[in-house]
Amino acid sequence: MVAGSLCTEKMRNYKRKTQYMPMTEDQLAAARTLIARGVSISQAAKEIGFHESTLRDRLQKGGGTKLGRFRATFSAEQEAQLLNHCIDLDKRFFGLTLKSLRFLLFKYAEENNIPHQFSVEAQLAGRDFTRTFMKRNKLSLRVPRKTSVARTMGFNRIQLTQYFNNLEAIMKKYNFSPNQIFNMDETGVQTVPNILPKHVAPTGKKEVAKAVAAEQGQTVSAVCAVSPIGYFVPPFFYIRKKKRKSASY
Structure with missing residues (x-):
């Protein structure tokens, strides 16, 4: 079973071991054009970079070189x-x-x-x-990021054009300086990390644990803002289901 899987993996990633180059249809057509002009077969073979016997064989069979019996499924x-x-x-x-x-x-x-x-x-x-x-076709499997339907519908040429037109009008009207412009964004932060870093433990130990605040964390909203010249506002965290008492104001 192991030998079969190794053989399949080897054939799947097969690499050519020789410098043999197949004769394409274009090369064969070029050789026929030279022969029609009166050039000998040996000279035509030299012109396209093949041996005379190879060219004679392809002229007799009427087609270019075909490697193997398999054909492409799709054109x-x-x-x-x-x-x-x-x-x-x-x-x-x-x-x-x-x-x-x-x-x-x-x-x-x-x-x-x-x-x-x-x-x-x-x-x-x-x-x-x-x-x-x-x-x-240069395609690959990628891990996508979750994107809501509302965001996908809002991310289009019309909405973006309107946004940048409004931004340009505001900038021309008020002439903001770089220290007055802030880019604000909201993100979710887990109170307990989902992926823990590796730590040293005895070899062969079946279960390795690490103490955390809670096994199931909560998502806390964090709002951050920064300006183009490096000014930033301290992050603001919004914790759900937490109400302040009147005495704390």
């Missing part, structure tokens, strides 16, 4: 359509998961009657095929 145009669809979904904040992409590749091949070797029972493209497709 370059079809892969471009799939790539544009993935990028468009990512721009709309509805990116595909790996399983969703595998299902998309399978359904695209099925709906367009494209011969494939995908699993009909699972209705998914293979993991290796999907990862190769992603690598070939």
Whole structure:
């Protein structure tokens, strides 16, 4: 079982060990053009950088070099359509998961009657095929940040244009200096960290613990503001469900 997995991993990441270069259709067409002009086959082979016997063989078979018996499932145009669809979904904040992409590749091949070797029972493209497709088209799996629907709807060209137009009008009207401009933002802070740093413990110990204020923390809102020249306002923390008594005022 281990040997089989190692063999699969080796073939998946196969790298060419020779400098053998296949003859493309363009090179074969260039050689035919030279021969039509009266150039000998040996001279035409030298012009395109191949041996005479190789060129004669390709002229006889009528095609360029084909490495192996496998053929690409999707054409370059079809892969471009799939790539544009993935990028468009990512721009709309509805990116595909790996399983969703595998299902998309399978359904695209099925709906367009494209011969494939995908699993009909699972209705998914293979993991290796999907990862190769992603690598070939410069796609990668990324961890997204949670974004509310209200923020996605407000983040558009019309809203941004209106915002910067208003900002420009205010700046021209009041002529604020850098020390009068502050960038304020709100964020959530956990009272108990979710990820603890590693600490030294005896080797072989099954359970390693660290004392914290509480096992389940709360989210505290923190508001911070800073100016372009480095002035800042001390952070303001808002703790929910905490009311001040009248005597504390």
